[in-house]
Amino acid sequence: MILLRIFLFALLPLQALAAIDVYQFDSPQQEDRFHRLTEELRCPKCQNQSIADSDADLARDMRDRVHGMIVEGKSDDEIVGYFVSRYGDFVSYRPPVNARTSVLWLIPLLMLLGGGVLIVRLLRKASAQADQQDSNDDGEHNRGESP
Amino acid sequence: MMKANSPWVFLPLAGFVLLALVLGSGLGRDPQELPSALVGKPVPAFTLPSLLTEENFTEQSMTGRWQLLNVWATWCPTCHVEHPYLLTLAAQGVPITGINYKDELPAAREYLANMGNPFTHVIVDEDGQLGLDLGVYGAPETFLISPKGEIVLRHAGELNERVWREKFLPLLPSRTSDVGKEDGA
Numbered sequence: 207m208i209l210l211r212i213f214l215f216a217l218l219p220l221q222a223l224a225a226i227d228v229y230q231f232d233s234p235q236q237e238d239r240f241h242r243l244t245e246e247l248r249c250p251k252c253q254n255q256s257i258a259d260s261d262a263d264l265a266r267d268m269r270d271r272v273h274g275m276i277v278e279g280k281s282d283d284e285i286v287g288y289f290v291s292r293y294g295d296f297v298s299y300r301p302p303v304n305a306r307t308s309v310l311w312l313i314p315l316l317m318l319l320g321g322g323v324l325i326v327r328l329l330r331k332a333s334a335q336a337d338q339q340d341s342n343d344d345g346e347h348n349r350g351e352s353p
Numbered sequence: 354m355m356k357a358n359s360p361w362v363f364l365p366l367a368g369f370v371l372l373a374l375v376l377g378s379g380l381g382r383d384p385q386e387l388p389s390a391l392v393g394k395p396v397p398a399f400t401l402p403s404l405l406t407e408e409n410f411t412e413q414s415m416t417g418r419w420q421l422l423n424v425w426a427t428w429c430p431t432c433h434v435e436h437p438y439l440l441t442l443a444a445q446g447v448p449i450t451g452i453n454y455k456d457e458l459p460a461a462r463e464y465l466a467n468m469g470n471p472f473t474h475v476i477v478d479e480d481g482q483l484g485l486d487l488g489v490y491g492a493p494e495t496f497l498i499s500p501k502g503e504i505v506l507r508h509a510g511e512l513n514e515r516v517w518r519e520k521f522l523p524l525l526p527s528r529t530s531d532v533g534k535e536d537g538a
Contacts, residue, residue: 250490263455264490267481292488294390309375320364327361 229273236276243272243285246300250293390488391504396422396496397486404453404461404475414474416502419525420448421495423472423512424484426456427464429492435511436468442517443471451475454484454492497521 231237244258249265257265257272268289275285286298295301303311396415403410415422423439425432443449451472453461458477465475478484487496490509497506505524508516 250488263481267485271482271485290390291394292390292486293490294488313372313375317368320368324361324364 229269231273232277239282240273240276243276243282244269246298247272247286247289248297248299250297256299391496391507394504395502396498396504397483399476399483399486401476401478401483404451404458404477405465405470406474408474410474410476412502415450415498416500418448418500420450420473420498421512421521422450422452422498423496424452424454424478424487424489424492424494426454426492427460428456431511432493433468435493435513436471438513438517439471440469448473450498452478452483452487454478454489455481497524 229237229240231240241258245256247257247268249255249257249260249262249268251262251264252260255262255265257268259265271288272285275288280288289297295304295307301307301310396412398412400409400411402408421442425435439449449472451474453475455478458479461475461477465472476483481489487494488507493511495508495512496504497508499505506520508520510516512521
């Protein structure tokens with residue numbers, strides 16, 4: 207009984223291994239591109255995972271397609287373009303700047319700009335007040351020094 | 354301190370309102386409903402076998418008339434829910450091409466034999482490659498195809514009476530009886 211358990215336990219890592227897809231690449235560069243692209247593409251089914259992270263069936267199909275396109279010699283732009291033309295900008299974790307996504311890019315910039323202006327104005331006021339305070343202090347000090 | 358009448362004091366408020374509007378507009382949306390990137394484009398090229406006959410189908414089979422392209426599978430619970438409505442549409446004369454998506458073929462044949470077959474023909478997409486080309490991310494999905502073979506509408510999720518009335522009918526030729534006829538006939 208114990209032997210059987212040990213045996214089954216020893217088999218566990220094999221089972222885990224079987225779940226990992228194995229892809230063949232012509233060069234290490236292709237493999238790097240594969241990892242980068244699958245991190246950059248979002249799984250449309252699970253929505254908040256890249257296709258590299260997701261166990262979804264669709265994510266595996268997409269990984270297969272990315273692998274196939276890399277081996278065929280397609281460029282990164284062609285591969286991302288293929289998915290974007292089917293699943294929309296949504297599928298890319300790096301959405302392009304266009305009319306629909308402009309607000310995403312503009313709001314942080316505007317807030318940063320607005321916040322910056324606000325801070326500069328506050329600092330100016332504060333230093334102006336401090337200057338005034340200083341000159342008042344000096345005045346009082348002078349008065350104390352030479353009555 | 355800033356003077357109360359300085360316009361800059363309203364900046365954080367304006368920022369908040371703007372952000373609230375942008376984020377608020379997304380609240381009512383279904384996060385599963387992705388924008389249809391394929392609308393206006395032709396059905397992608399394919400050559401795939403039929404589920405029920407010995408024929409092969411290509412994208413050419415999608416031209417010549419208004420029709421629906423329905424992606425379904427026996428493993429998809431919503432497809433079971435949707436099936437009776439597809440039968441209703443088929444009975445009204447709406448041509449529906451089925452794409453059996455990543456399914457077990459004997460199970461798919463048995464399903465149609467038991468539940469009834471609303472499809473004019475069924476294309477087998479066993480490895481999901483046509484699904485990928487169509488931007489399918491689950492089943493069921495239904496596409497409205499023009500006689501030119503262009504995708505006019507894509508609906509992800511169950512097709513039912515309400516969806517048919519609200520999304521499909523407005524895009525079809527004026528009378529439902531025209532559906533299935535040759536374009537301009």
